[in-house]
Amino acid sequence: MDATLKKQLEVTACKIRLGIIEGVFNAKSGHPGGSLSIADVLTYLYFAKMNVYPDKPDEPHRDRLVLSKGHTAPALYSTLAEKGFFPKQELKSLRHIGAMLQGHPCINIPGVDMSSGSLGQGISVACGMALSGKISNDTYKVYTILGDGEIEEGQVWEAAMFAAHYKLDNLVAIVDNNGLQIDGKVEDVMSVYPIADKFEAFGWHAISADAHDFDALEKAFNEAETIANQPVVIILKSVKGKGVSFMENNVSWHGSAPNKEQYDQAVAELTAHLKELEG
Amino acid sequence: MADIKKVATRESYGNALAELGDKYENLYVFDADLAAATKTGIFKKKFPDRFFDCGIAESNMMGVAAGMAATGKIPFVSTFAMFAAGRAFEQVRNSIGYPHLNVKIGATHAGISVGEDGATHQCNEDIALMRTIPGMTVIIPADDVEAKAAVEAAINYEGPVYMRFGRLAVPVFNDPETYKFEIGKGIKLRDGKDITIVATGLMVYEAIEAAKTLEQDGIQATVINIHTIKPIDKDIIIQAAKNTDLVLTVEEHSVIGGLGEAVCDVLCENYPTKVVKIGVNDEFGHSGPAVDLLKQFGLSAENIVKTAKEAVKAK
DSSP, rough: OHHHHHHHHHHHHHHHHHHHHHHHHHHHHHHHHHHHHHHHHHHHIIIOOOOOOSSTTTTSSSSSSEESHHHHHHHHHHHHHHHHHSSSSGGGTTTTTTTTTOOOOTTSSSTTTSSOOOSSSSHHHHHHHHHHHHHOOOOEEEEEETTTGGGHHHHHHHHHHHHHHHTTTTTTEEEEOOOTTTTTEHHHHHHSSSSSHHHHTTTTTEOOOOOOHHHHHHHHHHHHHHHOSOOOEEEEOOTTTTSSSSGGTTTGGOOOOOOOOOOOOOOHHHHHHHHHHHH | OOOOOOEEEHHHHHHHHHHHHTTOOTEEEESSOOOOOHSHHHHHHHHHGGEEEEEEEEHHHHHHHHHHTTTTTTTEEEEHHHHIIIITTTHIIIIIIIITTOEEEEEEEEEEEOOOOOOGGGGGSSSHHHHHTTEEEEEEEHHHHHHHHHHHHHHHHHHOOOOOOSSSEEEEOSSSSTTOTTOOEEEEEEESEEEEEEOOHHHHHHHHHHHHHHHTTTOEEEEEEEEEEEEEOHHHHHHHHHHOEEEEEEEEEEEEHHHHHHHHHHHHHOOOEEEEEEOOOSSSSOOSHHHHHHHHTTHHHHHHHHHHHHHHHTT
């Protein structure tokens, strides 16, 4: 990847992480861990890959993203705000009564392509969008991000069958493999491994990559575009809570908000990192 | 009336889709391995490129339809009522209802008139389930003419619609030349001062037949066809209640959460009136020929007559 672009993406990802912390802190609830683990892939998609139009969020030929792991809405919202779909100020009222930003993605929010949050459902909707694009000979791509715990849902595999059966090569599913779910390690709660083999057995092309390396992300998404007649899954090995030292790989940050002291520390860490990147 | 034509509303549904497919090029149909039974196979034969089998995976099918609707197409999804409203309830709620997407759910084989397949497939709960979803329109056509009209009305309506069709061939009593369907507008089929019979689906014909018998016995019944359970036509129900001060509801569905309760909701709040409900009581169905089951469960003109007489007597 071009060094300038890479630096820009790293800066943007850091700002998106700051937005996640801002949102979850002000909401006094939410899911920071899994939001931080997908910050880099969202940055890559919205700032280097997808054709989206903040001034025309409903442009019919745009690329789409369905956040199947909808509980990590803070990451999507922070990304959309950073991209200019709505003011960053909105992040401060995340989950508040009367606010635009709901606890889970809502289709009425500019830039949000589908309401989601009930696990396993987003990938099916992404299949429908991809099929629709195929029918209309449209060239848009559909991306959907799933949690690794989420793929325990049976519906995911119904959708996996469907996507392969209808050769949805305009669909890319991303599995955020941070290895943790609410009750503990994915392998202890209900193992989903081996993930790539499962998708391959369902007729998908599987790619594995480091979730926090933009070179690796670029390589993976470019490879995805070369695949014809079958859907692609990109399994991203990620770190839950990535970017905030005390949240990393700690399952207790799956669904809890930082207090003021923790918020200050998280912001300090991310701001220092941002200065380092920009300096 | 012995020679009255009979058509199952699932057949009407399949025929309507195939007939309307030319006019509405944006219409697509999805099924979950039941195209032969739901009759979407009629559409599939005519428009193979606009029909997609999802296999035996109803939850995914609802989501796929939501995605199609989110990109501007009009998807019809079909399976049995048990699986559309039951198994896939949460997908219908969260992937279709909450984002208020333009998905049309054509659920067939509703109620105990499924017959021999028995309780697992006799869905008597779908109206209750679907009417709790905010923004969901719930339609239960009474015959072939109404079913076809309902399908076209659903196409022209923007938003999610649940349509309930039956397996059993039922009398075609509406006149296709004069019949007009409007979502949310009940139809008064007879006027009488003693009792109002509010019916839906295949019970509408039974209600008409019952009213004829009641008339011979000196009881004048108003008969109202509520084809749209949600949004329900409050005015026609309140007005009829005012005119008769007694209401009898008849549905091939559980008495819990269906037409009867919807009518009670309207009347309790607006014009408290005695309401007697005929429907499937708090029990599961069982195997048997559909016609025999309907009789056994009291879903017949005879039982409407008997219940109406008792209610009028107790007035």
